[in-house]
Amino acid sequence: MSALDDLHDLGVLDRQVSECRACPRLVAWREEVARVKRAAFADETYWGRPVPGFGPPDAPIAIVGLAPAAHGANRTGRMFTGDRSGDVLYAALHAVGLASQPTSTHIGDGLELYGVRITAPVRCAPPANKPTPQERDNCRPWLAKELSLLPVRVIVVLGAFGWQALLPVLSAAGWSVPTPRPRFGHGAQVTLAAPRQQDRPLHLLGCYHVSQQNTFTGKLTPAMVEAVLTRAKDLAGLGG
Ligand code: SF4
Numbered sequence: 001m002s003a004l005d006d007l008h009d010l011g012v013l014d015r016q017v018s019e020c021r022a023c024p025r026l027v028a029w030r031e032e033v034a035r036v037k038r039a040a041f042a043d044e045t046y047w048g049r050p051v052p053g054f055g056p057p058d059a060p061i062a063i064v065g066l067a068p069a070a071h072g073a074n075r076t077g078r079m080f081t082g083d084r085s086g087d088v089l090y091a092a093l094h095a096v097g098l099a100s101q102p103t104s105t106h107i108g109d110g111l112e113l114y115g116v117r118i119t120a121p122v123r124c125a126p127p128a129n130k131p132t133p134q135e136r137d138n139c140r141p142w143l144a145k146e147l148s149l150l151p152v153r154v155i156v157v158l159g160a161f162g163w164q165a166l167l168p169v170l171s172a173a174g175w176s177v178p179t180p181r182p183r184f185g186h187g188a189q190v191t192l193a194a195p196r197q198q199d200r201p202l203h204l205l206g207c208y209h210v211s212q213q214n215t216f217t218g219k220l221t222p223a224m225v226e227a228v229l230t231r232a233k234d235l236a237g238l239g240g
Pocket of ligand 1: 017020021022023026027050122123124135138139140142
């Protein structure tokens with residue numbers, strides 16, 4: 001993916017990533033899920049490809065999960081769209097003024113994000129939600145490039161797996177990641193020095209993943225998600 005060195009447009013990056021076939025196991029899986037489908041979505045045409053980031057190109061906030069869900073983003077083609085995790089995330093984004101509406105159902109539903117872009121370190125839905133280390137490494141340049149094209153000042157990381165996958169991406173993109181690596185926790189906040197001295201530092205905020213496992217059990221409440229997003233807005237200079 002050295003061709004990414006010459007790429008300076010987020011729209012072009014989005015198109016290119018959606019055509020990537022670098023991981024044979026994930027290509028086979030995403031396409032099989034798209035062909036077999038879940039019964040509830042039997043009439044739909046699944047996306048079945050890598051999922052690009054979603055949100056404006058001037059976003060100072062990024063939200064990073066781990067990878068698309070098989071019948072969520074792998075179906076709809078938009079990050080966190082079409083599953084319960086996304087229902088929680090988009091409702092919270094709307095509640096704090098970062099989204100135009102509280103739901104995200106499909107591309108073309110009118111949803112706009114304000115100052116935030118949602119993306120992931122792995123762009124293809126993996127079996128059992130578990131990419132291999134090799135697949136994670138294969139996908140690293142896409143997110144490193146995306147973050148280098150955004151004026152990003154804050155990253156909200158959803159879950160420990162996303163946190164572990166993101167830190168090498170940030171190193172690859174030029175930020176200074178301390179050793180030992182900072183640990184994930186809900187409410188964790190870490191500040192990384194910028195690649196170039198004149199740039200502003202990057203703030204990482206940890207948030208439990210918006211998975212059903214966390215939200216149905218009350219481990220993560222809407223108020224907790226909104227509190228992290230509000231903190232992100234303040235750090236990004238978008239606070240009211
Ligand atoms: Fe390409 Fe990333 Fe998908 Fe692998 S996971 S095929 S590197 S987009």
